[in-house]
Amino acid sequence: MTIQESKRLWVSLGVGLFWFLMLLWPLLGIKPGGLEFSETWAVFSKIAVAAVLIVAVYHLRQAGVLDFIGTPLVKASEAVGRGYQKAPTWLLLAVVLAAALIYPQFAGRYGNDVAISVLIYICLGLGLNVVVGLAGLLDLGYIAFYGVGAYAYALLSLHFGLSFWTCLPIAAMLAAISGCIIGFPTLRMRGDYLAIVTLGFGEIVRLILNNWMTLTNGPNGILGIPRPDFFGYNFASLSSLYYVILGIAVFTVLAVYRLNHSRIGRAWEAIREDETAAELMGVNTFLLKLLAYAMGATFAGLAGAFFASRMRFVGPESFTFLESAMVLAMVVLGGMGSIPGVILGVLVLVALPELFRDFELYRMLVFGGVMCTMMLVRPAGLWPAKRVGRRSEEME
């Protein structure tokens, strides 16, 4: 991109943003009692202060005033980067795993709670990553499979008294089957039609959960779902539940990693890059797309079963479209197709809002804004996926 082009882009974006701010006033300022400007000014002044700060920091950095902070930071990050490249991968993984294992000893009840939701979202994000990141199919009804898993465990354990560990694979299988059922009619469609049809299917599943009173108890949900137990040991405390979901998350990471580096994973990436070319190379695109759907749904089913046992309650309002969008935002922010990226995205979007509890209401606003901004400035995500091999146009 030339300088003129990028300048024009920024001017256009600036005009758009200014326009947006102007349009804020009628929403805030027109009241039946009369026109009012104070609220709008308050918002404008906050935004102006933030903008001035950002510009000031940028200019100070350009001028070299901030070097006394910047230089050591850059050096430190370079050292970490070198260390990261030199250290064997297994060592890094072992450190991360060890940290995850001893975490509950240091965290309180609240810390464990946050960690559990982070791990649930890691499973969901990695599952969606298979569908969106690897196979390139935008699925907006993903949370339906999470719901299928949760309800499967809730109903099986309450009506048939099955234990958590028997239900876990059954829930995953049911989710995979529903993935196939939804995938079969939809996968012949073009990209953006697929997105809206999966959205429709997600809503259908939610409506069924909401209205099938005899099976799901409708909007009241199902209460009193048992916690998992293991040969008499009941996982009642939060820290023991943490280990259960940690196990599921580690399994998910390993499975997605192995899938990514297998023949199937390569075929998925080929489909993502160019479906016609992939088909010409002998990839059975329909079957592999269906498999991507089923695999993604499987991980959501696992996470769902755990979610039901952790909350001891399931209700249809946990499986709305906004949840799907949230998981998608995590995958997009972290980097589609990249396992560490997705984990990073989940950490940023689940753990950071917990630190800023006061801004709870602004959470979804920020999610939407982040999705837009990421697509503009860094479409590959915070931690982009590494490509295997080089592409022909890069070799020239």
Added chain:
Amino acid sequence: MDYFIQQLINGLTLGGVYALIALGYTMVYGIIQLINFAHGEFFAAGGYMGVIFISWLAAQGVHPYVCLGIGLVLAMLYCAMLAMAVERLAYRPLRQASRLAVLLSALGMSIFLQNGLMLTQGQYDKAYPTEITAGGFQLGGLYISYMQCLIVALTIFLLVVLNLLVFKTRIGKAMRATAQDKVMSALVGINANHIIALTFAIGAGLAAAAGIMVGLYYGTVSYSMGFVPGIKAFAAAVLGGIGNITGAMIGGLIIGMVEIFAAGYISSQYKDVFAFIILIGVLYFKPTGIMGENVDDTRV
């Protein structure tokens, strides 16, 4: 029989609303081959701006029906400007990017707008002034509210104006030319960016009118009201053949009728499901819709 005709009238009302929203989808898809996910939010924003302007004007002592007229025009203008701002921020910079990127950016914009509405207007439903929404007349065994008459009349008026605009004016000709071939139309001096912004603006204006009508019909608006009607209107656009303006109108009517009759005769709890089933069925068996697609889609 009375029940049937009553449902027919209700279906006509709802179908008109869906047709107005579907036009925005179909026009935008026709011109840039992209599903505008934020379109449902323009509909919701229109409903809110209607409440805001109408209750403000009513407080100034203006006659209720004058309030309604001015409020409608102002809300349509507001949403048109909102759509142009959204186009500038979320779509224009991504014109060369991959389809998935644009789709995600549109989705992000939709969530952003929905929550912006919630934060500025509060989480609870807002009610339209009852002196406007109340009233109706008895015709045999039928009850027809004034709002239903207004909605049907206004829908027909807007559809006629849109048809004249697209098929009889120079601007409409430029829009159709851009939809057919961007490069060629640029060569004959049509500024594609302006035309695309205009298309967004017209679509959003129509959606805003639909939002106000729904607000008047049901009496309240809520920040999340754009989501489900948005998908149903998209189903209508697909049913009529995406990119096809006449198709979107017919598709909207069919979806509205199906929904009302399904709610009346089959199950009111699952009424939202039927639109999705139609959408999936059409895409599976006849993806070009009943009127045929009208898009230059080279990336099938």
